[in-house]
Amino acid sequence: MGTLKKVLLVDDSKLIHQMYRLVLMRYKDCKLVDAMNGLEALDVLSQDGVFDLILLDINMPIMNGIQFMEKIRADGKHTRIPIIVVTTEGKEDDTLKALKLGAWAYLVKPFKSESLYELVEKLLANEPSPLVQAGMRKLKAT
Amino acid sequence: MDSLRALLGKIGHPELEERAKAVRKLAGFPPADYMPFLIEALGNHEDATLRNGAMEALGAMDRASVPYLLKTLSSESDEEARLFAANVLGDIACEDALDGLMNALNDPDVNVRVASAEALGKIGSPKAIDALKGVLHDYPWVTMAAIDALSRIGGESAIEILHACLDMDDYKGMTIEAIEKAGNRKSIRKLTPYMESGEMKEIALKVIVNIAEREGIRPEAPYFMNHIPMLLELLDSPHDDLRKAAFAALSWSDDIRGLSPFIKNISDDVLQEYAIKGLLGLGRKTVPAIVDAIRDKSRLQRFVLARILQMMGESMALVQFASDPDPEVRVEVALGMGKLGTPKAESVLKKLAEDPSEEVSQAAKNTLQRFGK
Numbered sequence: 001m002g003t004l005k006k007v008l009l010v011d012d013s014k015l016i017h018q019m020y021r022l023v024l025m026r027y028k029d030c031k032l033v034d035a036m037n038g039l040e041a042l043d044v045l046s047q048d049g050v051f052d053l054i055l056l057d058i059n060m061p062i063m064n065g066i067q068f069m070e071k072i073r074a075d076g077k078h079t080r081i082p083i084i085v086v087t088t089e090g091k092e093d094d095t096l097k098a099l100k101l102g103a104w105a106y107l108v109k110p111f112k113s114e115s116l117y118e119l120v121e122k123l124l125a126n127e128p129s130p131l132v133q134a135g136m137r138k139l140k141a142t
Numbered sequence: 143m144d145s146l147r148a149l150l151g152k153i154g155h156p157e158l159e160e161r162a163k164a165v166r167k168l169a170g171f172p173p174a175d176y177m178p179f180l181i182e183a184l185g186n187h188e189d190a191t192l193r194n195g196a197m198e199a200l201g202a203m204d205r206a207s208v209p210y211l212l213k214t215l216s217s218e219s220d221e222e223a224r225l226f227a228a229n230v231l232g233d234i235a236c237e238d239a240l241d242g243l244m245n246a247l248n249d250p251d252v253n254v255r256v257a258s259a260e261a262l263g264k265i266g267s268p269k270a271i272d273a274l275k276g277v278l279h280d281y282p283w284v285t286m287a288a289i290d291a292l293s294r295i296g297g298e299s300a301i302e303i304l305h306a307c308l309d310m311d312d313y314k315g316m317t318i319e320a321i322e323k324a325g326n327r328k329s330i331r332k333l334t335p336y337m338e339s340g341e342m343k344e345i346a347l348k349v350i351v352n353i354a355e356r357e358g359i360r361p362e363a364p365y366f367m368n369h370i371p372m373l374l375e376l377l378d379s380p381h382d383d384l385r386k387a388a389f390a391a392l393s394w395s396d397d398i399r400g401l402s403p404f405i406k407n408i409s410d411d412v413l414q415e416y417a418i419k420g421l422l423g424l425g426r427k428t429v430p431a432i433v434d435a436i437r438d439k440s441r442l443q444r445f446v447l448a449r450i451l452q453m454m455g456e457s458m459a460l461v462q463f464a465s466d467p468d469p470e471v472r473v474e475v476a477l478g479m480g481k482l483g484t485p486k487a488e489s490v491l492k493k494l495a496e497d498p499s500e501e502v503s504q505a506a507k508n509t510l511q512r513f514g515k
Binding site (some may be wrong): 019025040061062063064065088092093094097112 | 171188193194197222225229247253256265281286287290298316341380
């Protein structure tokens with residue numbers, strides 16, 4: 001079972017960053033790095049691309065989450081870092097786009113801490129992407 | 143001149159600079175010409191780039207956008223559009239939006255309520271305090287957003303509400319962090335019990351230290367009396383902020399167990415200030431340990447320890463270092479002899495006045511002058 005050492009938090013809300021910090025407190029030795037939009041996140045990755053997880057909001061100014069994922073895919077450098085897309089209710093189009101771009105899972109805001117823990121534990125146990133499992137049928141239908 | 147249509151077509155451009163250029167040019171048109179397009183784009187579920195481009199544009203238009211956003215917030219049936227309207231109103235942070243956002247704390251959609259609370263925090267008006275207090279028992283994310291908003295508003299009333307929120311078990315962590323932003327001397331007293339044990343002790347420690355530093359307060363030593371073992375343990379924390387907080391608290395504690403860490407970290411850029419304060423706080427009982435440390439020629443910045451002896455008035459302890467190989471230490475000896483004012487001190491100073499180091503000889507001469515010699 002792996003450990004969570006470093007997570008990149010990408011969201012334009014400082015409040016959400018704070019909430020993530022509180023929720024992820026249980027992973028005591030985990031370093032959390034903040035980015036306020038996709039462009040900042042790319043900058044962080046270019047300086048230090050070693051992350052165990054990216055928590056990614058979709059709606060952000062300057063560079064949104066979908067654009068960020070498109071860039072990652074086009075560059076090909078950081079595609080191995082699992083991305084959990086964090087989105088608001090009903091964003092089916094964004095969720096499917098994220099799946100096609102390689103997101104590992106998604107969480108719907110407002111999410112319970114347990115939902116995030118569940119996903120992280122699956123990730124650390126090297127389980128297959130829940131997004132692929134749940135969303136593949138929908139993807140094939142589109 | 144670009145046509146309005148062409149400019150609106152660029153609001154969803156993938157390149158930020160193109161979007162920004164279009165927005166700058168749009169500002170030359172009457173708002174009524176382009177606002178409906180931007181507002182409609184908030185509800186675009188297919189194109190995230192257009193949606194976010196519209197949010198950027200509405201934010202850039204600042205106060206001109208507020209009436210349109212408020213209308214969306216109060217009457218749009220699409221909860222996502224209402225959510226994004228609240229987000230942009232927060233970014234604009236204009237007091238004109240206060241009433242609309244306070245009403246939106248009752249929106250049927252939880253994300254809209256969260257965004258509205260967040261926006262009220264960004265505006266920072268105390269007028270929103272009662273409305274935020276009213277949602278402290280809402281869905282957890284709303285409660286957390288309200289707590290955070292209260293911390294951004296600050297002031298006595300908000301702080302009192304935050305102190306009361308410490309009783310809400312599920313939100314302790316959030317509340318303690320919120321108190322860090324807005325807290326005062328009373329907050330330090332309220333938070334001290336949280337250093338006892340449990341998950342919150344480290345956060346509470348950091349917050350207490352940060353409030354104390356911001357307010358220019360030195361918390362009383364008894365606050366930390368029961369927490370020395372925890373503080374000593376945290377000196378080895380891999381987290382810089384925790385290590386610093388523990389060190390600061392130790393320096394305020396006047397506990398002799400801090401002596402060794404203070405001396406060990408005397409040349410640390412971040413911790414030096416606390417190490418000095420800690421040693422000065424402990425007073426004379428530290429002198430033997432400081433003298434031993436100065437004798438260790440391999441140690442960095444021994445002159446700082448010499449200065450501490452000088453500041454404590456321990457000039458007799460300094461005399462033995464009059465021939466120290468480090469001129470910075472000899473300077474402290476020269477300065478320290480002024481406090482002794484004895485024939486022995488004068489003799490040391492006369493020797494130091496002939497010192498090969500210009501700095502040392504000048505310090506000695508200045509001190510002799512004060513003797514009237």
